[in-house]
Amino acid sequence: MLFAIAAGTFSGAAQAQQNPFEAVIKVNDLAITRYEVAQRARMLQLFRAPGNPQKLAREQLIEDRLKLDAATNAGFVLEDEQLMAGMEEFASRANLSAEEMVTSLGQAGVDESSFRDFVRAGMTWREFSRARFAPQINVDEDDIARARLSIGNQTSVRVLLSEIIMPLGNGDPQAIQDRANQISQYTTEAEFAAAARRYSATESAGRGGRMEWVAINDLPEGLRPVVLGLAPGEVSDPLPLQGAIALFQLRDIEETDQPAREYEEIEYAAYYIDGGRTEQALARAARIDADTDTCDDLYGIAHGQPEQVLERGSKAPSEIPDDIRLALTKLDPGEISTAVTRSGGQTLVLLMLCSRTPKTDGEAPGVEQLTNFIQSRRLDSYASAYLEELRAEARIVELE
Numbered sequence: 001m002l003f004a005i006a007a008g009t010f011s012g013a014a015q016a017q018q019n020p021f022e023a024v025i026k027v028n029d030l031a032i033t034r035y036e037v038a039q040r041a042r043m044l045q046l047f048r049a050p051g052n053p054q055k056l057a058r059e060q061l062i063e064d065r066l067k068l069d070a071a072t073n074a075g076f077v078l079e080d081e082q083l084m085a086g087m088e089e090f091a092s093r094a095n096l097s098a099e100e101m102v103t104s105l106g107q108a109g110v111d112e113s114s115f116r117d118f119v120r121a122g123m124t125w126r127e128f129s130r131a132r133f134a135p136q137i138n139v140d141e142d143d144i145a146r147a148r149l150s151i152g153n154q155t156s157v158r159v160l161l162s163e164i165i166m167p168l169g170n171g172d173p174q175a176i177q178d179r180a181n182q183i184s185q186y187t188t189e190a191e192f193a194a195a196a197r198r199y200s201a202t203e204s205a206g207r208g209g210r211m212e213w214v215a216i217n218d219l220p221e222g223l224r225p226v227v228l229g230l231a232p233g234e235v236s237d238p239l240p241l242q243g244a245i246a247l248f249q250l251r252d253i254e255e256t257d258q259p260a261r262e263y264e265e266i267e268y269a270a271y272y273i274d275g276g277r278t279e280q281a282l283a284r285a286a287r288i289d290a291d292t293d294t295c296d297d298l299y300g301i302a303h304g305q306p307e308q309v310l311e312r313g314s315k316a317p318s319e320i321p322d323d324i325r326l327a328l329t330k331l332d333p334g335e336i337s338t339a340v341t342r343s344g345g346q347t348l349v350l351l352m353l354c355s356r357t358p359k360t361d362g363e364a365p366g367v368e369q370l371t372n373f374i375q376s377r378r379l380d381s382y383a384s385a386y387l388e389e390l391r392a393e394a395r396i397v398e399l400e
Contacts, residue, residue: 025058026397027065036061039114045240046108048222048322052181052237058398064121066390071128078124086123087116129383137378144370157216159227160252162192162209164200165323167244169276169345180238180245192235192249201244201277202339209249211330217262218329220322223248241323243344266320267354268328269295269312271302272347277338281348285338288350293334295354312354327351 020038023031040057049056071077084098091101102112164183166176183195193208200209216224226236230250239246271288275281288301295312302310317325327337331353340349 024398024400025062026395026399027062028069028394028396030065030069032058032061032065036114036117039110040118042108043105043110043114043118046105046110048240052184053240055237062396063387063391064117066387066394067121067125067128070386070390071124074128074132076124076128076131078120078127082123082127083116083120086119090119125383129379129386132386133379133382134375136382137375139371139374143374144367156256157228158213158254158256159216159219159250160213161211161227162189162196162249162251163202163204163211163326164192164196164209164247165202165241165244165339166199166246167201167276167341167345169243169341169343176245177238180247183247184235184237186235186249187233189233189249189251192247201341201345203337204339210251214329220320220325221318222322223326241326242321243342244323246323246326262359263317263356264359265314265357266317266325266328267295267312267314267357268320268324269298269310269352269354270324271298271310271350271352272308272342273350274347276341276343276345276348282338285336285348285350289336292336292352295334295352298352314357324349324351328353 018034020035021033024034024037025032037054037057040061041053044053044056044060087098087101091098094101096104102115105115106112164180166180168176179199183192183199186192186195189208193210196205196209202209204211216227219227223239226239227248227250230236230248232250232252234250236248239248273281273284275284288298292298292301298310298312320328323340327339328351331337331351333353333355335353337351338348340351341347342349
């Protein structure tokens with residue numbers, strides 16, 4: 001589901017009383033209004049972007065002003081046909097057309113112009129950077145040899161995390177968001193562990209949220225860069241999951257000699273129990289755990305009940321919702337998790353991992369693929385460095 005966060009979580013009475021078109025940031029005398037920040041933050045919520053949506057919205061809009069200003073000063077303008085193609089490309093990632101994406105965003109409170117500006121900034125910067133830096137990039141045989149080694153997955157990174165997951169259905173969503181923002185500022189394991197015991201809705205809460213070692217490749221794709229961006233002891237910004245907010249503290253990180261594991265498909269079963277995380281629902285889950293050893297056993301548990309009470313299937317990891325994917329990383333086949341809820345916390349999801357299908361090694365990438373890979377990485381590096389240069393030279397005034 002594309003837009004998983006309830007529509008009411010990003011608003012407040014105080015905001016409604018403020019002038020939405022008042023400038024809150026100025027970038028080289030270019031204004032960013034309160035309305036633009038609210039629209040971008042809402043969009044980031046709907047896209048389930050990791051991090052604090054308000055903070056990320058402000059950072060993105062500042063960068064957008066810098067990017068568009070630099071492109072305009074260089075005489076670079078994105079054509080309407082290019083913009084429309086970019087909107088279609090972005091929407092296709094959610095299996096939607098641009099028109100369907102605009103309609104869905106509009107129903108959730110995001111104007112078409114806000115989505116258009118979001119895509120325009122990204123596309124303009126991509127095409128402008130390509131035109132500016134691509135001629136400077138040369139790839140030789142040594143570069144290709146090093147790339148082959150780096151793609152070979154001869155080593156793997158694993159991390160030791162603590163987690164807090166707070167369902168939005170367990171109270172006032174804004175209060176839960178405020179609490180998550182406060183926890184994200186914690187700097188010690190003791191503080192985080194105390195908050196996990198008090199607020200987290202996972203099995204790890206009793207252990208202060210402490211998880212076992214997990215390979216970085218086993219984490220949901222969106223969580224990997226967040227975790228790798230932390231230093232030991234640091235806490236992530238609040239991360240939106242389906243119907244919940246999550247935070248992670250990095251306790252340790254290490255590189256191992258084990259090749260990185262990747263999976264073609266993950267098969268799992270989900271059995272839905274009314275009552276959320278009540279004692280009765282958790283006791284029911286415990287009885288099922290005691291009576292089952294494999295996913296096939298769940299068919300007997302669900303016999304005579306509505307068909308929708310049990311779901312089972314195989315999916316590519318990228319197709320699995322982040323909260324379910326995170327719970328599955330902790331399981332071996334036949335084990336269960338009760339970390340996930342649905343229906344605003346009113347339904348407990350008993351997850352059982354059935355099996356994982358490893359990816360088979362395909363053909364080694366050719367010279368052309370490796371060249372494109374190196375060029376893309378270097379282009380990103382040059383563009384990022386140039387953006388930092390623009391930021392350093394800019395006059396950025398945050399008015400509130």
